[in-house]
Amino acid sequence: MSELDDLKKKINISKNKIKTKFLPSSNNNPIGSAFRISTELVASLFVALFIGWYVDKWLNTKPIFIIIFFFFGVAAGILNVVRSTKMINKD
Amino acid sequence: MAENPMEQFEVFKIGPSLLLNGTNVSLTNSSLFMIISVFLIILFFALGTRKLNIIPGKIQVLNELVFDFISKMINDTAGLDAKPYFSFILTLFLFILSLNMVGLFPYSFTVTSQIIVTFALATIIFIGVTIVGFIKNGVGFLKIFVPSGIPVFLLPLIIVIEIISYLSRPISLSVRLFANMLAGHTMLKVFGGFVVALGIYVGWLPLSFSIALIALEILVAFLQAYVFAVLSCIYLNDALHMHH
Numbered sequence: 001m002s003e004l005d006d007l008k009k010k011i012n013i014s015k016n017k018i019k020t021k022f023l024p025s026s027n028n029n030p031i032g033s034a035f036r037i038s039t040e041l042v043a044s045l046f047v048a049l050f051i052g053w054y055v056d057k058w059l060n061t062k063p064i065f066i067i068i069f070f071f072f073g074v075a076a077g078i079l080n081v082v083r084s085t086k087m088i089n090k091d
Numbered sequence: 092m093a094e095n096p097m098e099q100f101e102v103f104k105i106g107p108s109l110l111l112n113g114t115n116v117s118l119t120n121s122s123l124f125m126i127i128s129v130f131l132i133i134l135f136f137a138l139g140t141r142k143l144n145i146i147p148g149k150i151q152v153l154n155e156l157v158f159d160f161i162s163k164m165i166n167d168t169a170g171l172d173a174k175p176y177f178s179f180i181l182t183l184f185l186f187i188l189s190l191n192m193v194g195l196f197p198y199s200f201t202v203t204s205q206i207i208v209t210f211a212l213a214t215i216i217f218i219g220v221t222i223v224g225f226i227k228n229g230v231g232f233l234k235i236f237v238p239s240g241i242p243v244f245l246l247p248l249i250i251v252i253e254i255i256s257y258l259s260r261p262i263s264l265s266v267r268l269f270a271n272m273l274a275g276h277t278m279l280k281v282f283g284g285f286v287v288a289l290g291i292y293v294g295w296l297p298l299s300f301s302i303a304l305i306a307l308e309i310l311v312a313f314l315q316a317y318v319f320a321v322l323s324c325i326y327l328n329d330a331l332h333m334h335h
Contacts, residue, residue: 035267036318043263048255069255076255080263087325 033088040080048073096280100204100273121208124200128189157185161320168321169328176327179219183212184320191272191312195305203315204272206265213265216323224330235333264322268315275308 052069056062102121109117139154147155161181165173173180187203194201202208224232236253237246282304285297 035271035314036322039263039267039270040259043266044255044259046262047259051255051258072251072255076252076259079252080256080259 033084036088037081037084040084041077044076044080045070045073048076094280094284096277096284099200099276099280102205120200121202121205124193124202125190128186128193128202131189131193132185157181164317164321165324168324169331172331173324173327180320180323183216183323184316187212187268187319188313188316191316192309194272194276195308195312201272201276203268204276206269209265209269210261212319213261216264216326217261220323220326220330223327224333227331228333232330232333235329260326264319268319271311271315275304275311279304279308 048069049066052066052073055065055069059065102119105118105120105123107117108115135150136154139148139150142148143151158181161184162177165177165180169176190202193199194203221232224235228234236250236257238249238253241249279301282297282301286294286301288294289297
């Protein structure tokens with residue numbers, strides 16, 4: 001019985017070794033994460049400005065909504081960056 | 092002598108014009124290189140699985156490597172529930188990877204440097220993930236816009252921000268791939284132009300830089316395909332598990 005337990009222990013140890021060795025490898029590649037974050041900030045701003053511009057065109061209130069949504073866009077962009085950096089740090 | 096570095100991104104028609112219900116569906120260089128890339132992927136797997144052995148041959152090892160790589164990536168980012176989407180993610184990864192890699196050959200065309208192509212791919216993922224989220228969680232999927240532990244008076248603000256952040260996903264996904272490919276290929280062309288312009292005596296300087304740049308571009312081509320697949324998995328994970 002003790003031999004079996006020993007074997008089990010050995011298997012577990014090598015399994016853990018495999019896990020720590022092979023899992024995150026390319027996930028925390030610094031270049032990959034840099035590419036990932038850089039666009040997040042701009043993309044939300046772009047979407048928000050588009051929404052603001054469209055609402056303005058619809059309601060004929062030229063600069064008001066585009067200004068409001070600009071701030072929303074910045075906030076959403078920062079939120080995105082914080083989220084993706086959190087994810088990268090977790091790996 | 093100095094060629095326009097943006098000329099390489101021009102889409103033009105190959106062969107006769109085809110019209111289908113008034114829509115132009117003639118073959119372009121863009122679609123030609125998509126077909127070539129798909130053909131290369133099919134060839135890769137056809138050669139690898141031609142005669143399967145327990146002790147695999149060279150191409151079979153490569154096939155299994157790709158399978159393992161993507162399967163592990165899906166497990167890490169989206170968990171076991173995402174297994175049914177394995178074939179989709181694998182196809183997506185291989186398609187983008189081969190488009191990027193084929194684009195690196197001289198005189199070829201980089202399909203992923205067209206924003207409409209990357210945006211179409213990202214939109215397919217965005218709509219697909221949203222549908223999956225609604226199927227798995229029902230109306231409860233809308234809770235993705237309402238993070239827990241937020242005071243009530245802040246909610247309207249946060250919901251707008253969350254919706255914008257959700258809508259920005261396809262934009263950031265497509266712009267990332269497009270911008271990287273466009274910038275890289277433009278740089279290569281510009282430095283190639285320098286080599287010709289500076290001649291034999293000084294030309295080796297930009298030439299050596301181009302060689303380094305090509306190595307970087309190969310890395311970027313792989314990395315962007317990988318990042319695209321990883322982010323699709325992360326979005327899928329959000330739709331499947333919803334732990335905000």
